[in-house]
Amino acid sequence: MKRIAVPTDFSNNAYNALLYATKLLATESASIVLIHSFEDEFSRSTSRIDIGKSDDLYQKVEKRVQREFDILKKSIQADTSGMDISFETLMTGLPLDRFINKLVNDERIDFVVMGTKGATGLQEVFMGSQTVRLIKKIKQAPVLAIPQEAKVQPPKTIVFATDFKKPIAANGLHLLKELMRLHHPALKITHIYNQKQPESHIESQYKALKAALGDIESTMHWLENASKKETILDDFIKKTSADLLVLTHHKKSFLQRLFQEDVVENLGFHSKIPLLVLKDE
Template identity: 30%
Template sequence: MKNILIPIDFSDNAMNALGYATKLFEASQCTFILLNVYVSQASNMLSEERNEAILNVMDDESEIELKKIFDSVVEANNNGLHTFKMVSKSGKIAPIINSMVASGSIDFVVMATKGAKGAREVFLGSNAVRVINGVDKCPIIVVPQNYQVRKPKMIAFSTNFKRTFYQEELRTLIDILKNQNAKLNVARVMIDDAMNDKQKNNREKLKKILEDIDHIFYKIDIESTETKALKDFAQQTDCDMIALIHHKFSLFQKLLEEDVVDKISFSSPIPLLILPELY
């Protein structure tokens, strides 16, 4: 049984992300948890009674609107493997999701890149990237705005082979590849033409992990940025998903290196599978 968390802000984009999740996991027994997070904060300018009244209204509105979505989703569902739950919480989205993940009740987060206002600075610049950077030890799938839902048949996995690979970190990617009978394009995105001994060893470890997967290794030339090179590669090879391991860069490294996970999220034409760094 998989527990899939879907952040719901009552936008079409969030519902599209839910549709993608149910399609991706249609052959798996899943519980989809529809989560609405809203800001509910007392004001120092108002009396305690007035604050309580306002906050109660916000609580009720969130639950009422979420219940409407929940009821429509349950009514439309025709997959006996799928069940649905709804959760309405006040606070900040990343800490709330992180707490649910830490409790062991979440296996996946699937979310839209843009919310109700449709501005990337409003939704992705805040919520999606905050979830990506703030949620530990949980795979996250980010679904682009207006993405036409389809199952992945070709997945691009980006790496520069600078760190070793672990079976557990790639388990989610491998499971998706096997369940979807999909192929994997391993994209080596780096400026240097030649790999050093450490990178070669890491490549051999990856080959071993992927021995049961239909995969091909590619070297990508970077003409402008790593982000653009990866997006162009995915488009040219007809990939339906881009997978990356979200390395926890140090502050100094972040100043020097392009953070591909954050930047490609803003305009990726296909879903992103963001795998947590576990070691």
């Protein structure tokens, strides 16, 4: 049985991400852990009141969050009627990234699903949001970021962008292989060719990736390099009508470079497709 952590702020955007998670698991038994952090709200409020009153405020916040959880569970259970999916709720006063990281380390969590919001969807991922903190700090579980405009349906075409800088462990590909097994989408592996990388190195890394994928069918697409790698990827995603982008996160990865550079203006192409970040650390 899969166990998925889904943070929520009880917004429509967060609900869309939750619904997307259930569609991925429509034929599977699963347990979804709904998580809400009231750390920001509580810290802002307690800074303006006496310490002695903080316990009362904490209890009030807990009651409000529980009411929100009750409403959320009623809605999602109605929308997933007939599916073998259970829901549990957790609330915390800790920062969301710390709490989920602890949950991933202490309990078996297969992956994290989180909504993103903003004018360009995944733009928020690269602007120091909750999502990017989770992607960077969670070491043991993949993170699936769902833009608010994403279609709530299983993927039909997956683009897996790899830089071939380091081998990808077979266990790091487990979730991708599971999605392929469940939904049988087309898998398009892409690499933006860099002349600085020896051909022998790229070839060996590609063979290692194919071996790690096992019997999963895929096609390989070599993309010509340019000054803006995100623009090349943008064009390819549009050309193939991809509905899920997969990247790996390690210290020298393409994704890590996006975290470090001001490329927000070039990320509009991500606005409607989910991003799955596999862990390879």
